[in-house]
Amino acid sequence: xxxxxxxxxxxxxxxxxxxxxxxxxxxxxxxxxxxxxxxxxxxxxxxxxxxxxxxxxxxxxxxxxxxxxxxxxxxxxxxxxxxxxxxxxxxxxxxxxxxxxxxxxxxxxxxxxxxxxxxxxxxxxxxxxxxxxxxxxxxxxxxxxxxxxxxxxxxxxxxxxxxxxxxxxxxxxxxxxxxxxxxxxxxxxxxxxxxxxxxxxxxxxxxxxxxxxxxxxxxxxxxxxxxxxxxxxxxxxxxxxxxxxxxxxxxxxxxxxxxxxxxxxxx
Amino acid sequence: xxxxxxxxxxxxxxxxxxxxxxxxxxxxxxxxxxxxxxxxxxxxxxxxxxxxxxxxxxxxxxxxxxxxxxxxxxxxxxxxxxxxxxxxxxxxxxxxxxxxxxxxxxxxxxxxxxxxxxxxxxxxxxxxxxxxxxxxxxxxxxxxxxxxxxxxxxxxxxxxxxxxxxxxxxxxxxxxxxxxxxxxxxxxxxxxxxxx
Numbered sequence: 341x342x343x344x345x346x347x348x349x350x351x352x353x354x355x356x357x358x359x360x361x362x363x364x365x366x367x368x369x370x371x372x373x374x375x376x377x378x379x380x381x382x383x384x385x386x387x388x389x390x391x392x393x394x395x396x397x398x399x400x401x402x403x404x405x406x407x408x409x410x411x412x413x414x415x416x417x418x419x420x421x422x423x424x425x426x427x428x429x430x431x432x433x434x435x436x437x438x439x440x441x442x443x444x445x446x447x448x449x450x451x452x453x454x455x456x457x458x459x460x461x462x463x464x465x466x467x468x469x470x471x472x473x474x475x476x477x478x479x480x481x482x483x484x485x486x487x488x489x490x491x492x493x494x495x496x497x498x499x500x501x502x503x504x505x506x507x508x509x510x511x512x513x514x515x516x517x518x519x520x521x522x523x524x525x526x527x528x529x530x531x532x533x534x535x536x537x538x539x540x541x542x543x544x545x546x547x548x549x550x551x552x553x554x555x556x557x558x559x560x561x562x563x564x565x566x567x568x569x570x571x572x573x574x575x576x577x578x579x580x581x582x583x584x585x586x587x588x589x590x591x592x593x594x595x596x597x598x599x600x601x602x603x604x605x606x607x
Numbered sequence: 608x609x610x611x612x613x614x615x616x617x618x619x620x621x622x623x624x625x626x627x628x629x630x631x632x633x634x635x636x637x638x639x640x641x642x643x644x645x646x647x648x649x650x651x652x653x654x655x656x657x658x659x660x661x662x663x664x665x666x667x668x669x670x671x672x673x674x675x676x677x678x679x680x681x682x683x684x685x686x687x688x689x690x691x692x693x694x695x696x697x698x699x700x701x702x703x704x705x706x707x708x709x710x711x712x713x714x715x716x717x718x719x720x721x722x723x724x725x726x727x728x729x730x731x732x733x734x735x736x737x738x739x740x741x742x743x744x745x746x747x748x749x750x751x752x753x754x755x756x757x758x759x760x761x762x763x764x765x766x767x768x769x770x771x772x773x774x775x776x777x778x779x780x781x782x783x784x785x786x787x788x789x790x791x792x793x794x795x796x797x798x799x800x801x802x803x
Contacts, residue, residue, distance in 0.1 A: 354788065355781055359766055362759040364696035377684070381802040382792055384688030386760040387695060388741040390653035392645035392734065393661075400640065521739070543746075548753075550746035569735065572743045585656070 354379055391553070391568065485567055488517050488524055495605055497578050499527070499598035506582070507597040514578050514600065516571055524567045525553065527580065527598070531560040537582055539597070541566065544577035554583075577601035614801050621686040629676035636673060643687065646734050647694045654698040654761050664697045685802040699763035737798060744794045752787035755780055 357376060360367075361383050488494060499512035510529035517523070525541055533539050533556045542549040553566045579596040608616070627635030647668065651661035671693060679689055745753050758764045758772065766784060770777040792799065 351781075351785055355766060355784065358759055358784060358788070361692070362763055362765050364692075364699045364763060366692055366696055377803060378792060378799050379788065380684055381688050381799050382788060382795065383760065384684065384691045384802075385737070385741055385791075385795060385798060386745075386756055387650045387691040388646065388734070388738040389745050389757070390646070390649040390761070392649040392738065393652055393658070394645060400644075521735070545743065545746040548746045548748065548750070550742050570739055570742060572739070572746055574743070 358383065391570075481567070485524060485565075488520070488522055488567075489515055491517055491520075493517060493519055493605075495603040497600040497603055499578060499580060499600040501597060502595045502599050504595040505597050506595075510580075510598055512580065512598050512600075516603070518571055520569075521571050522567075522569050523552075523571055524565065527564040529561060530557050530564065530597070532557050533582055536585055538585055540581055540583050542579050542581065542596075543572050543575050544579065544601070545572050545574050546576065549579070552578075610797065610800060614803065617685070617801060618681060622681060625676050625679050625686060628672065629679075636669070639672065639690070640669070642734070643690050646687075646738070647690060650691060650694050650761075651698045654695065654702055654763075660701060661698070664694065664701060667697055668694050688802060695760065695763075702763065740795065740798060744791055747794075748787055748790060751775075752783045752790070755783045756787050756791075759784070 353376070357379055361380070495516045495518070497514040497516065499514065501508045501510055507530055510527060512525065512527035515524040515526070530539065538554050538556050540551060541553040541555075543552050550572055552570070553568060555564060555566055557564060578598075578600050580598040581596045624635050624638055628639065644665065648661055648665050651664045652658055655661050655664065668690070672690070679686065683689070684692070745756070748756075754773070755766075755769055758769045759766075764772060766780050767777060769775070770780045773780070
């Protein structure tokens with residue numbers, strides 16, 4: 341068997357690195373060689389394909405509050421006292437030596453933990469008030485959509501069922517604003533996708549496509565609106581399909597439910 | 608500003624930010640949250656298909672960042688990649704340890720998928736542009752090449768597992784992976800250079 345070439349070795353190293361990163365082996369990222377560092381950064385960039393999701397203010401408060409509480413409890417011990425294992429040994433020796441006084445010290449420490457927990461719960465309760473801010477945010481979203489629809493540069497892509505569509509009664513529109521990199525999908529005439537299925541919106545780019553959104557419908561003929569940012573360059577069309585849950589690419593084999601490749605301006 | 612200057616500026620700002628977190632600055636942690644949380648929540652949700660689980664994962668990640676900021680090594684990866692890999696690793700672990708049940712319509716509504724919206728604040732302009740570039744380049748890949756990368760990243764599958772799941776020869780999977788990674792590396796060279 342011939343010796344592997346330099347390119348074969350580098351291909352194998354790359355595949356091994358990707359497998360390690362795929363398994364979640366973060367130590368695989370611990371490489372000093374610049375060439376492999378490029379692959380690690382590229383692997384990390386793949387995450388950018390996921391649609392970013394907004395935090396509501398209540399969640400942000402709970403997240404950062406709980407995180408800081410966890411740090412304060414753990415880090416105070418780490419920073420100013422011996423490591424936790426040694427501390428427990430020291431505490432045990434003190435308890436044995438000082439008897440009742442040691443028991444009182446332990447009770448005081450317990451009370452301190454209780455106070456920390458209650459403070460955390462108080463923060464959570466305050467976070468509930470932040471839901472009001474979320475309502476204001478929703479109102480701002482409505483205003484943003486109105487701006488999108490009425491802007492002078494807004495384009496419209498009508499979506500119609502192609503021949504053979506399983507939803508011949510459905511109709512839709514994608515409203516796009518390239519300068520704001522923003523779009524709004526409106527669809528009517530769809531029913532629930534069915535157990536184990538969902539609707540997926542695709543932006544067509546040349547011969548390929550990129551997933552733009554996925555959703556389901558609660559009741560027959562329920563109007564759907566999906567609003568997002570991110571219009572890919574060179575977009576040539578839009579299609580809506582029905583896919584099994586968890587599928588990342590259209591299965592094919594049947595026509596899309598809705599399709600459109602026009603960009604019209606009204607204003 | 609040249610690419611090298613941008614890279615140095617990025618490394619300085621990341622070092623300052625993570626250094627402040629390591630020193631116990633909650634405002635620095637808030638800064639990380641403002642810049643990266645939307646992306647990280649999106650990644651976790653994409654992997655787990657469940658928003659509430661994704662939020663739990665993100666809380667674990669932020670606790671880990673808070674406690675282990677000192678362990679971040681800028682020579683190993685950029686800050687964004689470190690955060691992405693932490694989030695992905697925890698989400699994949701949860702995906703493997705829990706069965707992700709089929710979603711009911713109610714769960715889909717709870718995720719806000721029907722009313723899905725993502726927002727980009729002033730600190731996320733770079734993230735938005737990066738996503739736009741990545742989305743466009745991934746869209747240009749042949750379907751089968753994009754599929755292997757997505758299965759590796761979002762499902763945590765190794766090459767062998769991808770071959771089994773897609774009923775494709777292992778050699779074919781490896782070839783597709785190499786072709787896809789090389790194409791993306793060429794197309795995203797500037798983005799990668801700025802992260803080094």
